[in-house]
Amino acid sequence: MKTKLTLLLSFFILLSCSTKTSSEDFINKATGRYYFNDDEIIEVFFNDAELYLKWRNQEIKPLKVNDSTFYASELNEKLIFNNNKNRIELAKKREHHGKTYFFNKLDKNEKTPSEYLADNNFEKALEGYLAIKEKDSLSKIIRERNLNSLGYRYLRNDSVQKAIQVFTINTKLYPNSSNVYDSLGDAYLKAKDTTNAKENYKKALSINAENENAKRNLEDLTKNDK
Template sequence: MKTKLLFSICCALFLLNCTSKKNTDEFISNASGRYFFNADEVIEVVFKDKELYLNWRNSDLKPLKVNDSIFYVRELNEKLIFNTKKHKIVLAEKREHKGEKFTFLKLKKGEKTPSEYLEDNNYELALNGYKEIQERDSLNPIIKERNLNRTGYRYLNNDEIEKAINVFKINTELYPTSSNTFDSLGDAYLKSNDTIKAIDSYKKALSINPENRSSMRNLKKLTDEK
């Protein structure tokens, strides 16, 4: 008799635990979507069999449901608090945050990050996105000149020339007094066989820094060929 009772209790607890992982249709509808993890990165909330999962940095994370609005993410060692009415996720406060509050806002339908707009070759929206980041936080590493330059050359080395040109153009917009940004843009135009724009970019680089050896060398080569 005791064995049967214990078995029944265990089964009930097991079923209760399984049920507690499920989420309501209303919560699923309101919480599903993409959220800004940072200014140029998203974390996506999806549901499988009414259980919440996170797609983040090419990984599928399965948080532990604490209650109907709080989920613990072991990989981040953070508790996510969902506020579906205000379309955001807030990290639960803890000592390691040192008083700083972290909020992930939900992206609007069709909205993308600046780097995603770059991938789509949407120069204007990418530029606007990076400018907004610069206005909010000029020291944000996402819009650092060298980081964008590195991204541009990665595209260039992969023969994704249009994307490279867009990145370098954005860099010249964000850092118009940098000789290096125009030199890099010249390199991209040179690889695209747009000699006129390449020459113009190298001249701009030299107008900012007459000692830019790369621009001097490439400009001389292009003008000698003409």
């Protein structure tokens, strides 16, 4: 009797362990990078056939509910893999207020706008940020002050060309803002490109004649011409 109980217990232990793993077909289809939002990624990978997530510098091991559903306590969400549509759907709950949420899978070589920017692919980064603006003009991802702060961080770290790229993107997103041209002027000034610095300070002043930084720097640059 004891032997039977031991064998039965061993069977259930093996069964519970096996349910943590996923099939090869599921692994192949589910592995990849998904949009958590328009400029942030949640990555799905497997270790010993068990599903893991990488998100915001965290490694998360969700609890497997069934073959396609996992619960991630860090997100407080139940993730349902719809591999036919290449996306992760969030199980409906009261907090969603009837709205359907899902994370679309990125194509093999697809990147987020900030990733393209990090790779110095200015055109793709700009294309991505403009697409976000068209979809949601109030998205915090493309807030003028956020991008401006990013540009100045690059400038302080002497990544001048990267700062120029960020500020240029901001001028495309907010062409009627004096501040974005003023910032771009600052970046060109640090790059010792006085021609483009003057041009952008002038543009800033054409939008807002009271922009003191642009006014002061343009006057200094003009004095040097005399």
